[in-house]
Amino acid sequence: MQSQISISEAQALDAADPLSRFREQFIFPQHNGYNALYFTGNSLGLQPTSAKEALQVELDDWAEHGVEGHFRARHPWMHYHELFSEKLAAIVGAKPSEVVAMNALTVNLHLLLVSFYNPQGSRKKIICEAKAFPSDRYALLSQIAFHGGNPDTDLIEIAPRDGENLIRLEDVLSAIDGAGEKLATVMMGGVNYYTGQLHDLKAITDAAHGVGAMCGFDLAHAAGNVPLQLHEMEVDFACWCTYKYLNSGPGSVGGLFIHEKHHNAGLPRLEGWWGHDKETRFKMDPDYLSMGTAESWQMSNAPVLNMAIHLASLKIFEDAGGMDVLRERALRLTDYLEQTIEKVAEATSTNLEIITPSNHSERGCQLSIVAHGQGRELFEKLSANGVIVDWREPAVIRMAPVPLYNSFEDIARFGLILQDSIN
Numbered sequence: 001m002q003s004q005i006s007i008s009e010a011q012a013l014d015a016a017d018p019l020s021r022f023r024e025q026f027i028f029p030q031h032n033g034y035n036a037l038y039f040t041g042n043s044l045g046l047q048p049t050s051a052k053e054a055l056q057v058e059l060d061d062w063a064e065h066g067v068e069g070h071f072r073a074r075h076p077w078m079h080y081h082e083l084f085s086e087k088l089a090a091i092v093g094a095k096p097s098e099v100v101a102m103n104a105l106t107v108n109l110h111l112l113l114v115s116f117y118n119p120q121g122s123r124k125k126i127i128c129e130a131k132a133f134p135s136d137r138y139a140l141l142s143q144i145a146f147h148g149g150n151p152d153t154d155l156i157e158i159a160p161r162d163g164e165n166l167i168r169l170e171d172v173l174s175a176i177d178g179a180g181e182k183l184a185t186v187m188m189g190g191v192n193y194y195t196g197q198l199h200d201l202k203a204i205t206d207a208a209h210g211v212g213a214m215c216g217f218d219l220a221h222a223a224g225n226v227p228l229q230l231h232e233m234e235v236d237f238a239c240w241c242t243y244k245y246l247n248s249g250p251g252s253v254g255g256l257f258i259h260e261k262h263h264n265a266g267l268p269r270l271e272g273w274w275g276h277d278k279e280t281r282f283k284m285d286p287d288y289l290s291m292g293t294a295e296s297w298q299m300s301n302a303p304v305l306n307m308a309i310h311l312a313s314l315k316i317f318e319d320a321g322g323m324d325v326l327r328e329r330a331l332r333l334t335d336y337l338e339q340t341i342e343k344v345a346e347a348t349s350t351n352l353e354i355i356t357p358s359n360h361s362e363r364g365c366q367l368s369i370v371a372h373g374q375g376r377e378l379f380e381k382l383s384a385n386g387v388i389v390d391w392r393e394p395a396v397i398r399m400a401p402v403p404l405y406n407s408f409e410d411i412a413r414f415g416l417i418l419q420d421s422i423n
């Protein structure tokens with residue numbers, strides 16, 4: 001049977017959408033002289049065309065000014081991290097004083113747990129989702145061990161029910177209630193990296209607070225993907241990386257959020273000179289005087305060369321009109337991908353099971369597809385035809401149409417290739 005995937009229909013959808021023009025601001029890997037069909041922005045976002053120049057500016061200013069670039073560079077390095085406050089606040093729904101770009105994701109998760117995981121008496125358990133991204137699990141288990149707890153019993157992992165792929169909110173909430181006064185901290189992925197499930201951050205945060213626990217999220221797959229309201233939801237803490245949906249380059253600087261109510265509340269914290277009050281930082285006082293904002297968690301001066309690319313990338317999010325505008329396009333693209341996969345399934349009589357929730361409020365732009373009955377040859381055929389997706393054994397395709405640079409045409413072309421590649 002013929003599917004009705006139509007390249008010209010997809011091109012018409014692209015032509016009608018003013019956001020389509022942002023695609024030109026990104027560099028696509030090439031396949032036989034054409035742009036590859038790149039759907040792995042959930043893993044490493046594409047390079048903005050402005051990245052090279054942003055980096056060159058800092059290299060030139062370093063060449064010209066040497067150490068004086070701290071004050072005389074076009075973006076003086078002394079205050080470099082401050083250039084991110086407003087932009088990151090807009091991405092995650094925070095006040096500028098609640099966010100800071102620093103370190104890398106797992107490092108920041110540990111630093112946050114130093115403040116937000118304080119096991120005391122019988123209140124020492126952590127709740128997270130089962131099959132969290134491994135690095136997060138390692139961080140949580142090693143924090144428990146570091147505090148002298150029992151990693152076998154102090155980490156409660158919420159799994160999908162038997163035969164299901166997704167975690168039910170009611171199961172998270174009842175685990176939180178069940179742990180009650182024994183619960184110190186909830187720390188979950190905002191969007192699950194494997195299934196693409198977007199959790200209800202507000203309900204989880206409220207439940208954690210209801211039993212007197214702290215609540216934070218790893219937003220690696222949420223920041224730059226879905227609009228967030230961390231401040232309003234009273235999330236206690238969050239961290240994210242910037243090389244996935246935030247397109248800031250491999251291993252680029254991480255980001256974190258700390259709700260303002262905690263800034264001066266005397267939480268334990270590991271400190272360094274860049275968290276010291278900036279007015280007197282260079283008096284080199286032996287005693288630490290806190291910045292009094294999320295910047296107090298900063299330790300080191302900014303890695304300007306990688307942050308230059310992050311800054312260039314965040315500017316594109318602003319130019320596009322911000323997360324709400326991008327979200328609207330992301331939903332349309334992802335729905336279109338879902339319909340395309342359904343057409344291919346029908347035309348090829350294959351079971352292409354989308355395990356990501358179909359409900360908009362429970363997903364970002366990623367879809368995870370189980371290609372039942374297919375094997376690695378499918379992935380190899382897709383790759384040979386210029387399709388870049390993530391493949392996990394046994395037969396899971398993870399892919400994300402990213403609103404800043406993927407097009408409806410990319411999706412239609414993918415659909416035709418997928419159809420030809422299925423036996």
Ligand SMILES: *Cc1c(COP(=O)(O)O)cnc(C)c1O
Pocket residue numbers: 104105106107133135136189193218220221241
């Ligand atoms: C990508 C990702 C990481 C990677 O951690 P790094 O410290 O940046 O290497 C960690 N956790 C989650 C949930 C991720 O998606």
